[in-house]
Amino acid sequence: MLGSQNNDPITELASAISLKYRCHDRGGKGFSYPTAIDSKSHNTSEMLLVREVAMMIVMDRLTDKPDWHLKVYDDTITDKWIQEALALPVEQLYDDIVTDSPGSSNPKMLTSIFDRECLEYCIKELRAKAKFFEETGLVPTLDVDATAVKSDSLVDENLRRRLQAAFATLTQDQNDNPDWHPRTNDKVRNLVHPSLYPFVYGRSRLFLDEVVGVKDAVHRWSGKGEVIPKVSESSGIPAVSDTYQWLPANVKFQEDGSVKFTSYINGLHPNKYPEIYRTIETLVEKALPAWDFCLKQVPNYLHGGPSNEGDRAIVAGRKGSRFPRPRDPDDENEENWTPYFEVFKRAQHAKRGESDKDDSISNPASSDSEDYDEDEVDYEAQSEGGNYYSGTRGQVAWQMMREPVQPAAPEFKAVDYGVKPGDSLRERFKDIQIIVKMASIELTPDKPEFPAGSWHVEGQQNEHIIGTALYYLDSENVTPSHLQFRMSTISDDDYNVGQDSFNWMERVYGTVLRDAQAVQRYGSVETKQGRLLAFPNVFHHRVSPFELQDKTKPGHRRFIALWLVDPYRRVINTGNVPPQQQSWWMEQAFQGLTTQDAEKIPSAVANLLSQSAPGHSISALDAATRGGGSLPGELMNMVKEEAAKIEGPMSLEEAKEHRLKLMDERTQFQSQVESEWESETYNFCEH
Structure with missing residues (x-):
């Protein structure tokens, strides 16, 4: 079992400021979690048949039906489902299947996708998943080389109400100074966001050891620590930031099966909101089985990993396509076509x-034509x-x-969906690191629409995010929205086709194989109220657009995001970095100040202190600004000069400036990643 390592502090510091990793290895014993950011990890998908992706989409939609896990055993109901799927318009399915490759036209659409046999296969698979759902409350979906997992029952109504209460409390407390996320046209309101007060190289204070806890974070550690200088050398890895890092909180597994934050959540005051901490801990507990199922660990042969042929990847559920690879996909194979x-x-x-x-x-002369x-x-x-x-x-x-003959559905083979003993996060590690975000998308009659998001992966490489868990606690007066998924594919996979003889493959796989983006769409999952949705960071994903249902009334969609850091890594976290909020430090420093004592503070000094934390009123200091004593001008100038030399915790204004720079940096990074994805193209014409 792995846990925090007591490494030499100098080694830890060197690892912490390393531009290559920005973290230290915790002894992964040759295993790693793949991500879409790391090009050297196992993060690619097979090319999937249009038919298989459509089957996944249909199964996902069927598992959204109430009591699907019971109805799936009723042949009358399942026959109706099959008929409904056969009647689905091909165009509707293609919207979720075909990759929108820049600069390429899509292959001709199939005239039909399903036959009864492949839908009967779906029913058999759903019956197997129903058994797993009854045991765990989890529904594996969009599952081939990677999988998402959803649950509408893991988070019970009591926990949902507690989360709603947490949102209501934070919203009320922040009403005087709401944090509208930049560049969202005041549609996304942040309650807790990792981009505000991130770790800033050359600015943030840090301890080599993880000494900062939860209850003691502000009063004992705020404003303390050493500043790590920014190292301005090129890492050669565009995904690694030399300036910013989101700060995860440390979470320890307890003997009773619960979890406990052992360091504060960045952006959530640990002393003001202990109940919200307990609520989020409960949500983390609920997310763990979903992560256990959808996160794959693979042998890392480059770093001392297993070398025996029997060594296995640690993964639950399906491990590849339902369909065998076509034996002779060449256009010249007449059996690939009908008639x-x-x-x-x-x-x-x-x-x-x-x-x-x-x-x-009618025209005897026509025979001469x-x-x-x-x-x-x-x-x-x-x-x-x-x-x-x-x-x-x-x-x-x-x-x-002619029309392509699509590969027939294979014989159904049962898949072991269970997580093997010893493979869960709780069994393999003593603790984990979690990044928390709490936000609400707010629409109004003046701003009734929320646009589609851009394709992206979570975090940057120095944050080592391997998985996401999203919980949608509240939706009101908004249309349904989905999270869409795709993966990179192997662009040079060797299929046995002749020169320019791959039209059949283009039709059945739904992608151009000549200079088209090597990306595989997996479908989408609805982000409905009460749903927990988890997925690995090998998926690129984006939010589909939605809008107000009733355009005369406001509406919202509220969610909490949990991002899991690779447990084999230990990144700089809130155990190392004291709270950076200047307002928290000010409140703690002056909370015991009486009005009588405050009057002894010169009003100019009180003003200087108050101005350093705008928007945060401290009553005793306010009294001092109005009635405190005076200070000679020359002495006051000396105070200001000395105060300017002291680099204390960040003001909100400074934190927001860093957030904008962080956002610009990540926009550039995502653009680079997108360019890399687009540059990986199929080139079957070179076969």
Whole structure:
């Protein structure tokens, strides 16, 4: 079992300021958690058939139905589900399946996706998942090489009400100075956000040891510690920031099965809100089984990992595609198409024979016209999808109208969805690190729409985020919204196809294989009220747009995000970094100051102190600013000069300036990541 290591402080500090890692390794014994940020990790997906992604989407929607886990055993109901799925418009499914590749046109749409056999496969899979759901409350969804997991029952109504009360308390306490997230047009209100008061290299104070706790964080440690100088050397890793890092809180597993924060949550006052801390601890407990299921650990052979062939990845549930790899996907394989060419020719002959017979009766001269020569060679044509066809006129006509034969659903094989003994986070580690965000999307009649988000992964590499858990506690007067998922794929995977002979593959996989982005869409999951949704950070994801249902009334969607740091790493955290909020320090420093004592403080000094924490009133200091004694001007100037030299905790104004710079840095990083994803393209034309 792994836990906090008592490494040499100098080694820890060197690791902490290293531009390559910004953390220290906790002895992962050769295992690692893959992420979409680290190009060297196991973070890619297979190319998936349009049919398989559509099957996942249908299964996800069916598991949104009330009592689905009971109804799935009723053949009458499941037959109705099958009929409904068969009737789904192809265009509707394609919206969630086909990758929007920049600069590329999509392949021609399949005329149909499902047959009864593949939907019967879905029912068998759902029955297996129903058993797992009854045991755990979890629903694996969109599962192939990675999986999301959802639950509408893990968080009970009591915990949901406690979270609602937490949001109400923080909202009320912050009403005088609400924190609207920059660049959201005052639609996203932050209650707790890691980008405000992040760790800032060259500014934030830090202890080498994790000495900062929860209850003692402010009164004992605020304003203390050493400043780590910023190292301005290139890391060669654009995903690593040399300036900022989100600060996780430390969470320790307790013997009774609960969890306990052992350091404060950045942005949540540890002494004012102990009940909110306990509520979030309970939510972390609920999220652990979801993370256990969806997070994959893989042998890290580059860093002393297992070397035996029997060494396994630690992963629950499905480990790959439901469909076997096609044996002969080449366009020249006539079995990949319907109808066969000879069947097409006979149909054309019969059709033309009937047409010629009618023409000769109505117009005897028509028999002298030029015959349609299906054997004419060197004929070329271009389809609507941009594909070029060549051969005889008859062959080209067949190529342009034929439909691909989609791989048949394989025999259903049961999947072990259980997490193996010894593989859970609680069993493998003594503690974990969690980053917390609490926010509310607020829409009004003047601002009735929330736009689609951009594709992104969470955090930067020095934060080592491996998983996300989102809980949607409250939605009112807003339309449904979904979280969409995709993964990078292996762009140079070797399929047995000839030069320019991959049109069948493009059709059944739903992607252009010539200079198109090597990305696989997985579908989407609804972010409904009461839902806990967890997924690994190998997924790129984005929020779909939503709007007010009744445009005359306000509405909102409130959620809490928990981001899990790689437990094999130990990043700089709130155990190292005392609270940076100047207002917290001021309140603690002057909370015992009586009005009588305050009057002894010169009013100019009291003003100076009050101005250092704008928006935060301390009654005794306020009294001193009005009635305190005076101070000679020369002496006051000396006080100001000395005060300017002291770099204490951050003011809110400074913290917001850092937040904007952090956001700019991450926008640039996400742009670089997106460019890298776009640069990874399929190039089957080189086969």
